[in-house]
Amino acid sequence: MLSETLAADLRALLGDSAEVRDDEAARKSATKDFSWVSPIIHNTIPRTLPDVVVTVRTVEAVRTLARFAHERRIPLTARGKGTSNYGQIIPLARGIMVDFHELSGDLVLDDDGVVHGLPGTTWRDLFAFLEDTGREPAMFPTTLNSTLAGSVAGGAGRPGSIEHGFNHEGFVQMLTLVPVTADAEPVTLRYPDTTPHVHAFGTTGLFVRVGLQTVPARERTAVFASVPDLDAGAAMALQILQLRPPPQILAVTEPELAALFPEDPGFEPGRTNLRAVVDVANAPVVQEIVERGGGTVTGARPDAVRYLATLINNHTTVRAKAKRPELYHVLVRGNAILGKRALIAEAFEDATVQLEGIRGRGARASRPGSSRRTATTPWCTRAWTGCAPRAWRWTARTAGSCTPTCRRGGRLRTATTPWACSTPANCRGSEDRPSTDRIGTNGPCPVPPPAPYARRVSIAVPIDDLAKTAARYGFAYLVTIADDGRPHIVAVSPQVRDGAVVVGDLGRKTRANVAARPAATLVWPPTSAADHSLIVDGETALSDDVLTVTPTRAVLHRPAPAPTAGGGCGSDCVELPTASGRG
Ligand SMILES: Cc1cc2nc3c(=O)[nH]c(=O)nc-3n(C[C@H](O)[C@H](O)[C@H](O)COP(=O)(O)OP(=O)(O)OC[C@H]3O[C@@H](n4cnc5c(N)ncnc54)[C@H](O)[C@@H]3O)c2cc1C
Numbered sequence: 070m071l072s073e074t075l076a077a078d079l080r081a082l083l084g085d086s087a088e089v090r091d092d093e094a095a096r097k098s099a100t101k102d103f104s105w106v107s108p109i110i111h112n113t114i115p116r117t118l119p120d121v122v123v124t125v126r127t128v129e130a131v132r133t134l135a136r137f138a139h140e141r142r143i144p145l146t147a148r149g150k151g152t153s154n155y156g157q158i159i160p161l162a163r164g165i166m167v168d169f170h171e172l173s174g175d176l177v178l179d180d181d182g183v184v185h186g187l188p189g190t191t192w193r194d195l196f197a198f199l200e201d202t203g204r205e206p207a208m209f210p211t212t213l214n215s216t217l218a219g220s221v222a223g224g225a226g227r228p229g230s231i232e233h234g235f236n237h238e239g240f241v242q243m244l245t246l247v248p249v250t251a252d253a254e255p256v257t258l259r260y261p262d263t264t265p266h267v268h269a270f271g272t273t274g275l276f277v278r279v280g281l282q283t284v285p286a287r288e289r290t291a292v293f294a295s296v297p298d299l300d301a302g303a304a305m306a307l308q309i310l311q312l313r314p315p316p317q318i319l320a321v322t323e324p325e326l327a328a329l330f331p332e333d334p335g336f337e338p339g340r341t342n343l344r345a346v347v348d349v350a351n352a353p354v355v356q357e358i359v360e361r362g363g364g365t366v367t368g369a370r371p372d373a374v375r376y377l378a379t380l381i382n383n384h385t386t387v388r389a390k391a392k393r394p395e396l397y398h399v400l401v402r403g404n405a406i407l408g409k410r411a412l413i414a415e416a417f418e419d420a421t422v423q424l425e426g427i428r429g430r431g432a433r434a435s436r437p438g439s440s441r442r443t444a445t446t447p448w449c450t451r452a453w454t455g456c457a458p459r460a461w462r463w464t465a466r467t468a469g470s471c472t473p474t475c476r477r478g479g480r481l482r483t484a485t486t487p488w489a490c491s492t493p494a495n496c497r498g499s500e501d502r503p504s505t506d507r508i509g510t511n512g513p514c515p516v517p518p519p520a521p522y523a524r525r526v527s528i529a530v531p532i533d534d535l536a537k538t539a540a541r542y543g544f545a546y547l548v549t550i551a552d553d554g555r556p557h558i559v560a561v562s563p564q565v566r567d568g569a570v571v572v573g574d575l576g577r578k579t580r581a582n583v584a585a586r587p588a589a590t591l592v593w594p595p596t597s598a599a600d601h602s603l604i605v606d607g608e609t610a611l612s613d614d615v616l617t618v619t620p621t622r623a624v625l626h627r628p629a630p631a632p633t634a635g636g637g638c639g640s641d642c643v644e645l646p647t648a649s650g651r652g
Contacts, residue, residue: 112542121166123165124171139251187278299321303424549609604626
């Protein structure tokens with residue numbers, strides 16, 4: 070097997086400087102992350118496993134590995150603690166997963182207040198190191214157990230961003246990275262040259278040392294307040310944002326969402342909650358602002374500062390989903406809907422909302438401590454909802470790049486229904502994601518009438534488009550035929566390479582079936598009730614436990630509603646340029 074040979078070669082090459090594992094448990098556990106918080110990512114990114122997981126213990130091991138991968142053209146994927154939310158650690162082309170969590174420590178604070186450490190150092194260890202120095206990182210993590218390199222390569226903004234901007238704006242002062250080249254010679258970069266490598270998901274090289282800006286430590290407290298409603302809370306929060314120094318965390322949460330948080334005396338049941346982490350000296354000013362706006366301060370507790378970091382960003386989603394799994398969140402960055410709660414209700418009837426301060430006007434644009442300032446948008450509005458995402462459909466309709474056509478009375482016409490291109494398969498070029506600036510501007514999206522599934526629609530997929538089409542699905546079912554003529558069906562994570570579909574990790578029965586009867590079918594199930602299945606028929610070839618399916622036919626298929634009385638095109642329009650025929 071490929072992974073066994075690879076693992077043996079790597080063990081011989083790396084010795085004690087790394088642990089090499091190719092067992093299924095290690096390969097599966099290395100791809101665990103938090104991308105499940107997004108239903109879109111969860112359904113579109115395939116859960117491919119790496120061939121081998123290498124836990125590196127020395128910088129030299131990283132270099133050796135990079136040279137080896139370069140020579141053999143094997144893809145590398147870096148991993149810290151796997152807390153990222155966008156599927157960044159999924160090795161789409163398999164290869165080697167480089168786990169950095171054991172390459173940690175060696176912390177040094179330099180004269181410019183930059184703290185340097187190995188990539189797998191956790192934030193918890195960083196705080197312990199800084200404890201007696203009188204300094205703190207300019208930005209705080211929300212996940213204490215995540216790694217410095219993972220936060221730099223995978224993260225963006227966090228507590229402290231209101232004052233100091235985003236990761237790429239001066240927080241990452243130094244990076245040493247190992248490029249995947251023939252000599253893998255490490256390169257050390259200083260800010261602003263670090264910028265292109267921040268939030269680049271490890272695609273520009275492997276970080277082996279990270280330097281983060283610290284600032285003098287400050288004494289803070291967590292203020293909780295009960296306020297009349299979201300818009301009133303937003304008005305207060307805008308004033309709190311003007312404090313100097315600015316708050317480290319600022320959030321306003323509606324009661325339905327706050328009810329999903331752990332019980333805390335700072336929350337008054339049934340009331341909208343405002344929370345701010347501010348300098349102790351600013352707490353009385355916050356109280357004054359809250360009371361002037363008709364609210365009540367329900368607590369000011371220095372020991373709750375850390376707790377408030379676990380009630381923002383995706384912590385809120387994780388907590389909400391724990392109690393109501395059907396919820397997902399939609400994030401709107403900017404001020405467009407600030408103080409306009411009614412507009413959110415137009416787009417998402419049953420949504421519950423949290424406002425989060427991300428960055429204040431006048432926040433620093435360059436290195437913390439410098440004087441250059443810029444005006445930026447201060448807010449993120451997050452709506453948690455379980456309802457149909459109407460705004461996404463508006464995006465599809467209004468994105469401008471989507472002019473789906475449909476066959477009506479034997480002629481091609483441009484579709485006019487807003488849901489016509491609600492799946493990427495129907496709308497090439499449109500982005501199937503929430504539109505931040507459209508919410509509420511076009512009025513509610515009409516809901517398509519329920520239609521009986523009376524006929525079937527299939528769209529032929531040209532082989533050239535197969536990789537792109539398959540990429541938006543998760544797993545597939547592989548159907549082979551057993552000796553007794555019954556279909557044998559297993560779930561697989563196929564890859565499309567050079568026009569063929571490649572499947573690994575085969576079971577004994579599947580191998581026996583294709584050896585005797587090479588014809589097979591792959592079915593990628595629809596990602597929603599409105600979506601198509603992708604079906605590929607093909608001839609198989611088995612080698613080294615890898616099955617290559619050469620497609621003879623590829624088709625997108627779903628049941629279609631019966632034609633409407635007026636002959637309208639309904640929801641099964643087909644963008645013909647992507648189709649080579651109808652099945
Ligand atoms: C509940 C919750 C709340 C969160 N809140 C925030 C938040 O407020 N702000 C924020 O920015 N993020 C947030 N995140 C996302 C995530 O926690 C952070 O980005 C985190 O710091 C990632 O660290 P990690 O060690 O888990 O990295 P991983 O998830 O393992 O990796 C993240 C990325 O870094 C790359 N990488 C890892 N190590 C290296 C290396 N040595 N060299 C090159 N690339 C590398 C990986 O390939 C991947 O692309 C949150 C996540 C969760 C689950």
